[in-house]
Amino acid sequence: MDGNGPQKPSPCRKLVPFLLFQVILGTVFFAYIRNGMLSEPGAFGPFALLGNSSAPEKTHPTLTILLWTWPFGARFVIKNCSQLMGTPDCFITADRRWIHAADAVVVHHPDVSQSRRQLPQGPRPPFQRWVWFNLESPSHTPNLGFMDNYFNLTMSYRRDSDIFTPYGWLETLAEPRNVTIPEKSKLVAWVVSNWKHSSPRVKYYKKLRSYIPVDVYGRRHVPLPRDKHLSTLSQYKFYLAFENSVHEDYITEKLWRNSLLSSTVPVVCGPPRKNYERYLPPDSFIHIEDFPTAQGLANFLLELDRDPVRYRNYFQWRRWLKPVGDLGWAIQLCKACKVLQEKPVHYQTVGELSKWFT
Ligand SMILES: *[C@@H]1O[C@H](CO)[C@@H](O)[C@H](O)[C@H]1NC(C)=O
Ligand SMILES: *[C@@H]1O[C@H](CO)[C@@H](O)[C@H](O)[C@H]1NC(C)=O
Ligand SMILES: *[C@@H]1O[C@H](CO)[C@@H](O)[C@H](O)[C@H]1NC(C)=O
Ligand SMILES: *[C@@H]1O[C@H](CO)[C@@H](O)[C@H](O)[C@H]1NC(C)=O
Numbered sequence: 001m002d003g004n005g006p007q008k009p010s011p012c013r014k015l016v017p018f019l020l021f022q023v024i025l026g027t028v029f030f031a032y033i034r035n036g037m038l039s040e041p042g043a044f045g046p047f048a049l050l051g052n053s054s055a056p057e058k059t060h061p062t063l064t065i066l067l068w069t070w071p072f073g074a075r076f077v078i079k080n081c082s083q084l085m086g087t088p089d090c091f092i093t094a095d096r097r098w099i100h101a102a103d104a105v106v107v108h109h110p111d112v113s114q115s116r117r118q119l120p121q122g123p124r125p126p127f128q129r130w131v132w133f134n135l136e137s138p139s140h141t142p143n144l145g146f147m148d149n150y151f152n153l154t155m156s157y158r159r160d161s162d163i164f165t166p167y168g169w170l171e172t173l174a175e176p177r178n179v180t181i182p183e184k185s186k187l188v189a190w191v192v193s194n195w196k197h198s199s200p201r202v203k204y205y206k207k208l209r210s211y212i213p214v215d216v217y218g219r220r221h222v223p224l225p226r227d228k229h230l231s232t233l234s235q236y237k238f239y240l241a242f243e244n245s246v247h248e249d250y251i252t253e254k255l256w257r258n259s260l261l262s263s264t265v266p267v268v269c270g271p272p273r274k275n276y277e278r279y280l281p282p283d284s285f286i287h288i289e290d291f292p293t294a295q296g297l298a299n300f301l302l303e304l305d306r307d308p309v310r311y312r313n314y315f316q317w318r319r320w321l322k323p324v325g326d327l328g329w330a331i332q333l334c335k336a337c338k339v340l341q342e343k344p345v346h347y348q349t350v351g352e353l354s355k356w357f358t
Helices: 015-038 096-100 200-208 226-233 253-261 294-306 308-313 329-342
Strands: 064-067 091-093 104-108 129-134 153-156 169-172 186-191 215-217 236-242 265-269 321-324
Touching (some): 186 226, 186 294, 236 253, 236 294, 253 321, 265 294, 294 308
Parallel strands (some): 064 091, 186 215, 186 236, 236 265
């Protein structure tokens, strides 16, 4: 690829300076585009334009993490992990000039799955760990094969990831508290953005709604701005936390944020009940598999609606536990920061990622 090949025959010799000039020009232009898109304004001086010759010196005593792309192209404020999570800080940056000095490179799958060329390339320092990061389900994760034998650590919602980044969790309270249930004037809500007529969850919903009224929000339905989610949904007794696809541990903000943070009782559709029970007390949710038919589920919800004491039982766990669910990217990166600090650098590669992430 570069000029290190065998001696070229003489007719080509004259081309060499010209080609070299082209290569330099190309590199400068590419570096300009790349840095311009990724760095903070003013973060790259004229030297940044000369390829990697200006790679920053590692002066931070803390671990340096390079975020290869802003997830889904959206910038966010990188926060201080000691403030966010009470863990020692890392230096976290999206400036690709750190590629040779960073201790870890976090690569967000959806942003690099179009082509292998979107992945970081080239030789890596022996201490550097590349982290495969993904919060989408396998059904919505294309081109996993590109990632085989490329990464050192995994970072996902799967509990067997090296860096476990679930969509939410329950925190234990230091003291029990009295549970107050918000005023409930409505019955069942569902927020759905990706509406597919043929999907199992839509089919199930269609059966359910012939036995019990369900208010549907989202694109193609009643619009519900994100900042109105909690205040609107908390008026409902039940929330349909139906995942878009069924995979082990794939339990998303539909449960943690839409349902639990708005104090509704989740009716879940996703992995089996046993999988949910790894993360939640058994009496905190209703699983559609608890009933042989949609009609059975509907009857049960109507029964609970008429029986405030039994309905209240679905809130008892909140005496001791508090759901955490509205997580931003900054928190996920701090989780990576924590694990990378704790895990010594050993040789480790993720072989067949595409076989594991199913
Ligand atoms: C630039 O990249 C080359 C090849 O990857 C590497 O050998 C060299 O150390 C890098 N230079 C700096 C200053 O990082
Ligand atoms: C993080 O916040 C703490 C507490 O405010 C402060 O002492 C520390 O310098 C901050 N670290 C970084 C890297 O900003
Ligand atoms: C909880 O409610 C009980 C009974 O109403 C009351 O005696 C107690 O002080 C309350 N506890 C807290 C922490 O508010
Ligand atoms: C990371 O994985 C790559 C690809 O398998 C490997 O070449 C490299 O040595 C690994 N680095 C570490 C620190 O494990």
